[in-house]
Amino acid sequence: MAGAAGLPPLPSDWRDEVIYFLLPDRFSDGREGERPLLDRSDLWAARPQGWRWDRWARSGRERYQGGTLSGVASRLEYLDDLGVTALWIGPVWKQRPVAGVEGGPAEPDDYHGYAVQDFMEVDPRLGTRADLVALVRQAHRRGIRVILDVLLNHSGENWDYDLDGQDVVRPPYRAGPPYDFGAWRDGKGGRLPRGIVPTGPDHGVWPEELQSPESYTRAGGDGGSFGPGGDEDPDAPYRRADWFSRDLDMGTRLQTMIEIYSYWIALADLDGLRVDTLKHVPWSTPAPSAGRSGVRRAPGQEELPHRRRGRRRRHHPGEVPEAGGAGPVSRAGDRRDQGDAARRGGGQGRARGAVRPLHAAARPQPQGARQQVRLHARRP
Incomplete structure (x- = not known):
């Protein structure tokens, strides 16, 4: 049942919600009625x-399947009939138009959305x-909340x-000093000349604040393993190493990501x-500043009107280690979720790795402690 202004009321405990996780590329294109x-x-x-x-299976990794945000919207009645009360939608931000680069490994598996090129734009393949x-407006009309990954x-x-x-794409991890910065990638599978900053919307990364080499740990990482050190080690290499990615220096760029x-x-x-991979954020990350400066977007992006804030509180759970470092959080009371099925593209289940509040996520838990987490919501 929707609350005031057509908004779903906030739950008193998110463990009581029926959360449905989906990757938009793998869910629906809205054209099911056109196919037998x-x-x-x-x-x-x-x-x-x-x-x-084997070719069919490989194609699932190497290409987008055609799902869109409007396709998700077209299936809201189906999700509502299932009893879904909240959608957890995989990352929707713009990925590289060409995932690989000349001379590097060809791994165009970014359909999942975790290899962002522009944090200020939706990937055009999704909408x-x-x-x-x-999509959010239509979900709210049905009393369904929307959480973005x-x-x-x-x-x-x-x-x-x-x-x-x-x-070099993936040098081995090293604790220091930082590796030298090389060249930005272009949008066609090549690289910009060294020393040239991104100017086109498909070049490098956006917003502009992330275009400084000092924004990154530059610690390398070959993607083979997370290296030594467990979840209780505040200096574990995986908190700084690349994992088919470029790790940001949280001391420099946390405020940018918040904005x-x-x-x-x-x-x-x-x-x-x-919040994905919150467990990878170094424990020593300083608190963000109180001020805001805005971010500079890629050229040519049309501005859309914002809505007024302050109407209700929101929840920002993060992926954190399970107590004792045994693995990702997967507690909802005493019930295990169906996260593995969900990560394959869609499925009903409790939000695995997403049940602890952000402000508590970096604190180590006692060895073997049983996690009992409640996400309380207060209405304004």
């Missing part, structure tokens, strides 16, 4: 000539900012390292954010 239903008695009739299982605003501590591989004058997501909350009237 699959005849399971004749599967080969639905497969093109020369179909092979537009207006589509996101419309966000990245706090890293961007995509938008630049490469300089090792002895050579451009980025404040923009999206104001634009789309979101009910909250689920």
Whole structure:
């Protein structure tokens, strides 16, 4: 039941919510009615000539499948009928137009949304900012809250390292000193000349505040492992190392990331954010400043009107280690969730790795302690 102004009332305990996680590329394109239903008695009739299982499976990683934000909106009645009360939507921000780079590993698996190139724009393969605003508005009319999955501590591989004058994509991790910055990537699978800053919307990274080499740890990381050190180690390498990404220096850029997501909350009237890889943020990260300076967007982006804030509180849970460092949080009372199925593109279940409040997430828990987490909501 929607509350005042058509907004769903905030829950007193998010563990009582039915949260449905989906990756927008893998959920719906809104065109299901244009395609015939699959005849399971004749599967080969639905497969093109020369179909092979291994190629089909690989294609799931190497290309977008066509799901969109408007497609999600078209299925809200279905989700409502399931009893869903909150949508947890995977990252919607713009990825690199060409994921790989010349001379680097070809791994175009960014359909999941965790390799952001522009934090101020929706990926055009998923839709537009207006589509996101419309989706949230329509969900609210049905009393369904919307939580967006966000990245706090890293961007995509938008630049490469300089090792002895050579451009290197993934050098091995080192504690220090930082590696030299190499070149920004362009939007066509190549690199900008060294020393040239991004100017086009597909170049490098946006907003402009993230274009300084000092914005990154520049610690490297080959993607092979997180290295030594567990979740109770405040200096564990994985808190600074790249993981098919470029790790941000949180002491330098935490305030920038807060301003980025404040923009999206104001634009789309979101009910909250689920903070990915919060457990990777160094414990020593200083508190953000109280002031705001805004961020500088890529050229040519149309501004959309914001909504007034202050109407209600929002929740920003983060992905943190389970007590004792055994793995990601997956507690909802005593009930295990169905997070593995959800991460494959959609599924009903409790929000795994998303049940502790942001301000408490970096605190170590006693060894073996049983996590009992309540996310209380206070109405204004």
